[in-house]
Every structure is written in C-alpha cells, then in structure tokens.
Amino acid sequence: MASIKPSVPKGTRDFSPAEMAKRNFIFDTIKSVFRKYGYQQIETPAMENLSTLNGKYGDEGDKLMFKILNSGDYLSKVKPEKLTAADSNGLVAYISEKALRYDLTVPFARYVVQHQNDITFPFKRFQVQPVWRADRPQKGRYREFYQCDADVVGSDSLLNEAEFVQIYDEALSKLGLKVFTIKINNRKILSGIAEVINKSDSIIDLTVAIDKLDKIGLDGVTAELITKGFTEDDIEKLKPVILLQGSNIEKLASLREALATSATGLKGCDEIETVLNFINAAPLQKATLELDITLARGLNYYTGAIFEVKTNEVQMGSIGGGGRYDDLTGMFGLKNLAGAGISFGADRIYDVMEELNLFPTEAVQSTKALICCFDKDAEAYAWPLLQQLRAQDIKAELYPAGAKIKKQMDYANNKQIAYTILIGSEEIESGQLAFKNMITGEQQKLTAGEIIKALKQA
C-alpha cells in the first residue's frame, strides 16, 4: 500500500475538534439570535441544477462554479464533433447539468418560488450551509466556506431593517465583541445624490468612487470621478455629502438639505430616520449604528437599506453585510416579492475572536471529568461511578484500563478535560478517590458521592 500522506483538495479544510467547538459556538450563538427574532432554518441541497444557477452570478461566477460531471455514460449523447472541438466551455453543457451551490441567495430564491404555495409570508428564514467557489485560494479565501444568512421576503416594513441591526448587535455582543460598528446607508440616498447633480446614469461610477474614500481620500475620489466624466462643479456639489460629519441626526439633516430636490433621496432619508427611531427606542448593547453614505456594497442588487459591519478592535474586512432588495425571485418568474437580508462572515468572526481571545473556556471544553485507572480492577470499580456521573448529565469518560497514568493525564490535558478522578487499589480500599482540578492542579481525596456533588456544582 502506498504511504503517500493523503490530503484535502486545495482550498478546502478539515475542522478539528477544537476548531469545531469554536465554530459551533459562533454558529449556535448566531442561530439562537436568529430564532429569537422569529427566523426559521431551512436547508437546500449542495447541488443545484445548472439551469437554476447559470447566469445568476455573471460570467465570473459561471466560471467559478464547481460543476458535477453527469453520472453514467456521460459522453454517450455528445456528438463527436463536440468532443473533437476540445472546447471546455462549449462541452460543459453536454456533460454536466448540476453544480455546487455558489451562495445561499439564489438557492433561497429558488426555494421560495418552488414552495411559494406552502410558505407563510412574510417568510423569515435563516440558512447556515457551505458554499463552493473555484476561486484561487489565498489567506482567508477558501473554495469551501460556510455562509450564514437571514432573509425576510414578502415584507417591505422597515421594522425588518431595525431588527437586522438588533440581530447584529445581539449576536456579536453575545460572541464577546465589544467595539463594533454597524454601518447603514440607503440606495435611495445614493440615487438622490446622483440625481441632484444630474448624474443618475453614472450612479455606479459615483458610488464605486466614493466607496473608496477611506482608502484613497477625497483627492483620490475626486481624481477618479474626473476620469469618469464628472465636472469640477459636480464634485463641488458632492463634497458636503461625501464629507458628511456629525451624529446620524446631523448627517440626516445635512442630507435632507442637499437632497431637497430629489424625491427619491428624501425617501431614503425618511427610511433611514425610521430605522434610527426604532433603534433609539431600544438602545443597542455594544454596537454603534453609523449612517455612512460612502457604503455601496452590491449596489445593483440593493434597493433600500444597505448594511455593513466592522469590528474596531482588530484590522479586518467587514464581518457582516446585507440590505434590502425589491426583486429576489424575479429571476425565477415570481415578481414583486420584496425582501431584505443580512449575512455573518463566520470565518472572519472566528479570526477576530481568536485574535481577541474571546472563546469562553466552557465553549471549548469537551468532557468534564476523566476517570483514570491503574488497572482492570480499578476499571471495574470505576464503571458504576461513570454511570452515576452520566446520570447527572455530566460529560464523563473512563480511560480504558491498560495505559500508563501519564498517558491518561496527557489525554485529559490534550482534550482540555477539567477534572480527573484517579483510581488504584489504594483508592478502592479506602473509598477515597483522588480528584484533581486539571486547571489549578489542586488535588483532593474525596468519596465518589462528594466528587459527583463537586462536579455538579463545577
């Protein structure tokens, strides 16, 4: 047998017990918050028909989808000339009719259309599943990664937007983040800005440029806008908007002035104000909510609110984002179904928490108590004690007899087991078992009953 060490495909990962414990802590926390706000979980298949996915992510997306080779004699119906052409792109349609999920949004849209008669609207769903992209792997970018999305469809109420702000706040606060900002913008404000300088047609160029304000500064933005055909005069008019200062209320007031001639822009201001009012009446835990009109994410897609979440404790891209869209399901022929959604960037949140050392000890601890035995007699003696511990719902293990105590202790340490119970002939005779706190190193002689009591309280 070859002994070449096996490996995972490029860009994919195994998750060890320690990593899974931390990942579960993140996902369980976020899911519990989703549920608290009335969002319900669904799952969709890993594979979707190519007819469902094709054309939904642009050319780049079509290329980066992992396609599944048809099963059986997949070449049997391919005409010879198709084969000899050796045209990879051209042949795909003949030998593959399925691909791996590329995101959770298109499958969700497909789900809503397919099950529209069984769904109660507004439909508040969350979904936590892996997606696959044949991107070039690099630090922090994987070919398989989990997305973690919540969406509501069939409601245009701004209550939903306010609740998304609360969900971000509650989930990330629960995870232990202390200083983070939920940025909010509104597509209608961006449209209004373009409108008041008569550049509605150039809204993409405009927002792409001002989105870079952080990175390239006002001069950079100006230079970029000039190359895109904006005049000095346009830019002069834009300046007060781009360089908006003050509290959210002050920014809104300035915006209302600047957008006075745009009904759309004012509508955007109204929407933001409604969300701010909801949040003012229910103070956030740790998050700061900040109106940021440079925020543009996925502009083609969003029609109302736009969200992005940034931690201020470590250097890191956005850890969440989302917004409102008017037409999620139009691509599958179901029109006019409004919705809004957010997503959490689980991998980045993981890295942030790791860097800030935020994972609670209990979240990463597995077994609470390990019984270590000197020999077979001790194992037999320990077996009923093990049952008593588990009857109290204490996570407990008995190390099978036959290993040196050193090895058993290493096992406890490597598995981050909090307590060990040592049993040898002396302990059996006296009924006083050696009970050790593996974190403090403290060791006591206690009866089985006392140990159970101590572990129940620990």
Next chain:
Amino acid sequence: MASIKPSVPKGTRDFSPAEMAKRNFIFDTIKSVFRKYGYQQIETPAMENLSTLNGKYGDEGDKLMFKILNSGDYLSKVKPEKLTAADSNGLVAYISEKALRYDLTVPFARYVVQHQNDITFPFKRFQVQPVWRADRPQKGRYREFYQCDADVVGSDSLLNEAEFVQIYDEALSKLGLKVFTIKINNRKILSGIAEVINKSDSIIDLTVAIDKLDKIGLDGVTAELITKGFTEDDIEKLKPVILLQGSNIEKLASLREALATSATGLKGCDEIETVLNFINAAPLQKATLELDITLARGLNYYTGAIFEVKTNEVQMGSIGGGGRYDDLTGMFGLKNLAGAGISFGADRIYDVMEELNLFPTEAVQSTKALICCFDKDAEAYAWPLLQQLRAQDIKAELYPAGAKIKKQMDYANNKQIAYTILIGSEEIESGQLAFKNMITGEQQKLTAGEIIKALKQA
C-alpha cells in the same frame, strides 16, 4: 423571464422550517449524547481528491460517486485521441480529480492519517454531514443524505463496545422510542462457526445465507447453503447454532459448547460476555440487547463486535449499525490502528418518529409570542414590549403594521406560534392587552407586565 418552476436535482431535497426543526431535534439529541460520552465533532470537506476515494467502495462505489469537473480549461491537457474515443470511464481521470464525499468513513480514515501527529489517541470523534451517491432515487433513498457517525480509533478496549450500546440506548430513548432492540454479534463467533465445520473459506457464503434466516426460514437457508457446496452434515452441525434460543447468557453457553474446538470462536464469546457484563452492571433505559449470530453486516470490514438497531414499534429497516474494525487507516498506509464505530440512520429515525408522533411540541415550535397590531400606532406601542420580551430571552415577533388581523393570526397558526398579543387603540388606552393562547383558544386581557410573566412561565 421564463416562469418555468425551478426544482431541485433528482434525489435531493429541500428541508422546510418544520422539517428542519424535527431534523435538528434528532441531530441535537444524538450529538448531545455523543458529547456526553466524550466524542468530539469534526468536519471534513464535501469534496475529496479522487485519489483518496477511488477503489475504497468497490466498482459500484466508484461509479456512484459524483465527480467534480476540473475548473478552468479542463480539456486543455487531454490528448485528442482520449476525446475521440468517447469513453466516459476512460476520460474521467483526465477531466476530474475530485469527487463528493461518498460516506464519512473514508474521509475520517484520511483525516486520521493526515493529522495523526496532532491527534490524541484514543480518538473519539463524531461527524454529522451529508454524503452524495448517484444511486437511482427511490422511496427512502436519496442522492444526498446525512450520515451520523461516531468512531473511536486507537483503542481495542471492549469498554468502547459497551458504551456504543449505551449511546444507542440513551439517544434513542431520549428521542422517545420505547421498544427497540440493539442486536450484537461478533465476527470471531462467525469465524468460529465456519471453522468448526471446516468451512473457513466459505465464511461469506455461510453468513450471507444465515443472515437471511428471518426472511427465508431454515429451509431457505439450508437450500442456499446446499447450492454453495455445504453438505447435509455441515448443515446438521450448524442447526443448533443457527436456531440458538434463550437468553443471551443461555445462547452464549450453547455457543461455547458448539465452538469448543475453535479458539477464535471462544474469543468471540469472551468478547460478547465482557460487553454483556458491562451492560448488566448498568441497566439500559429502553433498549433490549440481543445476541444475534445471524447478524453479519459488512462482514469483510468488521473484525470484532457487529451492531444493528431495529425498532419494534413500526415496520422499518435497521436504524443504526456498526462494529469493530482492525484496520481503518491501512488504506492510507497507517497500519494496526484498531477502532470501532456506530452510525445512526437519521432519515429512518425521522420516519419512525413521524409515524409514532414522537416529536415534542417544544421541538417544533418556533416563535413563542407574536404581537399583532391593528395599525401603525399599535406597532409603535408594541415595539418596547417586544424588546422586553426578548430581553427575557422569549422568542418573540412583531407583525409589521398594515396587515389584516386575520392574516396575522394565520401567520401565527402556520408558524405554530403558541401565543399572540393583540394591540389596538382600545388596548393602548386601557393598558389591558388581549393575550391569546393559540392552542386552547383561551383569551385574557392582561397588562404588558402580566403577559411577560405569563410567557416566562409558559
């Protein structure tokens, strides 16, 4: 836009919120028991290299694997003659180097070998992930389904077998199953049986035949064995073993007599006895443990204990199975790593629980309280109440203003929400809100404070 209703690929499924709630109940219960016994979760990628998977599942398995088409210009390195041959099987190796996980066992073996230096043995891991097989879909057989496995590697202690019996018992009892049997056998007993009639070479024929005793009776088994070259004399000697009666202890005693000349057979009896002794010292909750020497599952693979779980409440195939193996990782060049494992058949357990109506109400309930509003004023009035409910960790929703009360009530009913709170101008004025139990239909007028108190206790 075409309005062809989109669908999922053949043999795959969407899971609705109601189905997910039930599936989560099953998986969460089983996972909690795995953890209680010291098993830790890992995850492996959906895709594995074909070099990892090929040849591990026989020719049939190789055929039923879903292969991933290489990304980019996947034909660029294929020689023209390979293409013109139009040989589907022959071409695969050139255009695909990855496939979807076919089970959890081979990826686990790959994981253990790849990470052997980071793993603390005995390594007790569980894994709950989907697998994919290009089988012809039929009732109860899907192309994507979850497997739910626990394995321990690096320990040959029979304590592990005893604990697997307990895990089955505890998990299925917790799920509400009342009458089920954990069948146990041992490969060494089967080897011993073949040995005492001098048919060690025909052990597969022998076990395949007696495995059918349930279905085809003794005459059928006899007929099949004759066609496989067994003599009347052989069969006469087999009869007492095949038709073993009585308690487990009585069966063991008979077996020891019948296998007196086979060291291997007696070793098997010892192993079974050790497991039975562990279990006798720690009575099971609902399960019956039954020694069944007709049980043979995956004989080529198992070297010691063999398990199978059957419910006795409804007609259904096995809902779990497993056993001990000596050489999980040999296929990847790591020899002599003993292990044992079990798996739960989640889809079948789901069907059993559905048929017996075992899903607890709390498991399928989502939101606990829905606040229904007659108008925008009521919505504004309700917003602080909603915050108070959630501050108490009560899952609560506020139906956005603008919908008829009938629609809001339908929403509550469809989502199985237990309580509704109705707010209109009258309620705002009096401070007495209409609080309705959606299950009993009972309705009271209560203050916000009283409602919070009632919901906390409900």
